[in-house]
Amino acid sequence: MSSPYGTGAYVHIPFCERRCDYCDFATWTDRSHLMAAYVDACVSHAQALRREHPGAIDHVFFGGGTPSLLPPDDLGRIVDALQPTPDAEITVEVNPDSFSDRHARVYAASGVNRISMGVQSMDDEVLVALGRTHNRDNVAQAVRAARGAGIEHVNVDLIYGSPVESFRSWIASVSAALSDDIDHLSCYALTVEPGTPLGASVAAGTARAPDDDDQAAKYEAIDELCESAGLSWYEISNWARPGGECRHNQNTWAGGNYLAVGAAAHGFMDGARFWNVRTPERYIEAVSTTGDPVAVRVPQSLQDRYVETLMLGLRTRTGVDLAGWPDAVIQTAADLVDIGLLVAGGRSAPPNFDQSGRPSQTRDADSCHGADGQRFSLTRRGRLLASHVMSELASHLPDGR
Numbered sequence: 001m002s003s004p005y006g007t008g009a010y011v012h013i014p015f016c017e018r019r020c021d022y023c024d025f026a027t028w029t030d031r032s033h034l035m036a037a038y039v040d041a042c043v044s045h046a047q048a049l050r051r052e053h054p055g056a057i058d059h060v061f062f063g064g065g066t067p068s069l070l071p072p073d074d075l076g077r078i079v080d081a082l083q084p085t086p087d088a089e090i091t092v093e094v095n096p097d098s099f100s101d102r103h104a105r106v107y108a109a110s111g112v113n114r115i116s117m118g119v120q121s122m123d124d125e126v127l128v129a130l131g132r133t134h135n136r137d138n139v140a141q142a143v144r145a146a147r148g149a150g151i152e153h154v155n156v157d158l159i160y161g162s163p164v165e166s167f168r169s170w171i172a173s174v175s176a177a178l179s180d181d182i183d184h185l186s187c188y189a190l191t192v193e194p195g196t197p198l199g200a201s202v203a204a205g206t207a208r209a210p211d212d213d214d215q216a217a218k219y220e221a222i223d224e225l226c227e228s229a230g231l232s233w234y235e236i237s238n239w240a241r242p243g244g245e246c247r248h249n250q251n252t253w254a255g256g257n258y259l260a261v262g263a264a265a266h267g268f269m270d271g272a273r274f275w276n277v278r279t280p281e282r283y284i285e286a287v288s289t290t291g292d293p294v295a296v297r298v299p300q301s302l303q304d305r306y307v308e309t310l311m312l313g314l315r316t317r318t319g320v321d322l323a324g325w326p327d328a329v330i331q332t333a334a335d336l337v338d339i340g341l342l343v344a345g346g347r348s349a350p351p352n353f354d355q356s357g358r359p360s361q362t363r364d365a366d367s368c369h370g371a372d373g374q375r376f377s378l379t380r381r382g383r384l385l386a387s388h389v390m391s392e393l394a395s396h397l398p399d400g401r
Contacts, residue, residue, distance in 0.1 A: 009049075013064040068093075185226060235317070333393060
């Protein structure tokens with residue numbers, strides 16, 4: 001499916017020096033000996049994907065794990081294999097502890113123009129509780145390195161809701177992040193995942209689970225602080241200065257196409273979601289033997305497209321245009337407007353469905369609002385209750401399988 005943001009590629013780098021206590025991602029701390037072979041596999045796989053999909057690649061996102069653990073020249077090899085357009089957005093997630101001036105210079109020379117920094121907190125006590133190793137000074141130094149190399153966009157990731165984090169500490173963390181030279185802030189509520197050290201501690205009663213009311217208050221504080229600093233929300237967990245929005249993530253929320261490179265990487269192309277084998281060993285072996293590391297491929301049904309448009313589109317400030325959708329869905333949206341969870345109207349549009357239920361796309365934002373203006377987006381209160389809003393709307397969708 002095309003989107004206003006073009007086609008992208010997600011590259012997963014599954015190596016970490018230390019696993020954070022809350023993390024349940026596909027990452028490993030004891031596989032550094034595989035890095036060289038893993039990069040070779042990613043390059044080979046990327047080249048094969050480009051032969052299969054020769055169209056323009058408009059954005060590339062390196063996630064992890066800790067992509068900055070790779071030698072920066074090796075990351076550049078993967079960029080070259082993907083052959084992005086000259087003006088592509090290329091994002092790399094980095095840890096402040098493993099991001100140096102040299103990383104920044106080599107990244108910039110490779111076309112990287114966006115850094116997403118996993119900071120999580122500016123409070124040393126909270127960082128220890130989350131299992132992080134950096135401190136406030138590392139963050140400032142890493143931001144300076146990125147800016148000094150000419151990297152245009154810098155994002156900081158924060159996590160709120162740690163049991164040891166006070167409201168005052170959270171305000172200080174957000175304020176400190178905004179005082180650095182950044183143009184994007186991502187803030188995520190701490191969640192307790194089974195199988196993680198944090199999950200085990202909560203289950204054993206040695207750590208408290210995050211408090212919903214505390215997280216709601218901290219979210220409202222983020223929104224106010226960001227707006228005061230000139231950053232506007234454009235997705236539930238993301239705020240940016242004008243022009244600083246992440247194109248790759250916008251494409252994902254718009255239901256656009258993106259390739260998947262690396263172990264456990266997820267992608268979406270031509271109406272099907274797919275993901276690669278989970279471990280780096282299996283990925284390396286699959287690429288070197290069959291050339292195809294895809295583990296699962298799931299074509300979307302009509303019902304899937306409706307649900308995903310709601311779930312992804314409603315996360316964004318542009319919302320969802322419900323013109324042509326079932327009357328029960330539109331009426332439910334109107335009811336949610338009445339109780340202050342949705343607002344009618346919006347800006348430019350994510351993907352929508354035409355009257356036949358087929359996905360339709362346009363690059364003309366002004367034409368996306370629907371004949372009846374039935375575009376709905378979340379209020380701030382609605383963002384706090386987003387799962388409820390989405391569930392209410394989805395419950396009135398027809399079974400299109």
